Amino acid sequence: MTLTAKAEETRERILDAALRLFRERGFDETTMRDIAAEAEVATGAAYYYFRSKEELVVAFYVRTAEEAREIVPKILGRSGDLRKRLRALIDLKLKQFADDRRLLLAIARIGVDPSHSLSPFAKETEPMRSESIDSFRQAVDGSDARISRDLQKDLPQLLWLYQMGILLYWIFDESPGQMRTLKLLDGTLDIVVRLIQISSLPLMGPLRKRLLSVVRAIS
């Protein structure tokens, strides 16, 4: 998988050409022929580096994940408040994708099919997924919220799922400045944090255990 310098340059040229065209005219409106022409290679060359058009979008997604790796520790250092920490993580993602929001539509189409190898839920994308889940683990563990031990184990995954839901809503949110998503985020994040606290009360043990056993049975 290690590429020569020349190959690496060709690959980057194709990816850049693709992202440029996707931004200009949209994913569906851009053909692989267009991309190859823009990068000044034959169509087959584009397929040599990216097995499908969707894989170009995934490559973009991977780029942002690499960026995030460096940023996450910084933004988590700012506060111990769980709500703020979660908000920081989600805001980062939204910011990273802000200019290419519609592009994620292509990923969303794949995303609903977990058997597709490029789905965020597929085995093949496990490394990226667990890295993302792990950032939620950091957000939880480093916070000053008191969370029952059993919940603490599965919470990061649940929060990641919550983030995916928010992202999905955002992708299709055509309200000005996507303010509907911001409202959704404002409203639900508050509820989520409150539910975490409520369900961590000893009184809530039975309901919490039931919920967690369902979560474990299906995931």
Next chain:
Amino acid sequence: MTLTAKAEETRERILDAALRLFRERGFDETTMRDIAAEAEVATGAAYYYFRSKEELVVAFYVRTAEEAREIVPKILGRSGDLRKRLRALIDLKLKQFADDRRLLLAIARIGVDPSHSLSPFAKETEPMRSESIDSFRQAVDGSDARISRDLQKDLPQLLWLYQMGILLYWIFDESPGQMRTLKLLDGTLDIVVRLIQISSLPLMGPLRKRLLSVVRAIS
């Protein structure tokens, strides 16, 4: 939109041929040429009646919705228990689609894109959607559960959304007999009903109001 008898027969022949082939070899593996050939018409004829391959799946979906219209009142007559009533509605859908579960994958791909005219969330499919939501309204209204008035208004839509989530999970559930979905249903339905009851307590007014205001802001 009223078809002559002959046209109606052709349309049915094409739809039946399509569903037969979809079942035999799957949606992606069946081409419009295959379908037209199986129905003994030209490719264009298939497109005359169905604007796209997906529309054939939607036609199937509409068939089951028509069936359901007669069955729903019967199954809701059997018990006043909210949990049982909701379970009956969801079980019906699962039963109706049981033999063509994988076919719904084609709808799921569309489904995530609310701007697609065939999405269950699109304006164009509003009649079907509201009929389905209305069956949940019947399930709630006719039950013996005590539900706060404000929640009662939005609850049917929320329950419909819950059902869509279950269906989505089921479509991709490859466990034997889809028992994972049944576990998910068993576990979550219990929690859902309990949450409805808990949140209807006067004590929960503020949290409930916050939740409902979010729901209204985004839908």
Next chain:
DNA sequence: GTCTATATGGAGATAGAC
């Protein structure tokens, strides 16, 4: 209105040049 014959344009595959 109902349908056939034929055309178009794109995703992806492949043989083989270098």
Next chain:
DNA sequence: GTCTATCTCCATATAGAC
């Protein structure tokens, strides 16, 4: 290993026959 030229197959469009 990198890449070009060319091919196949399909969804969908369209002109026009009946």
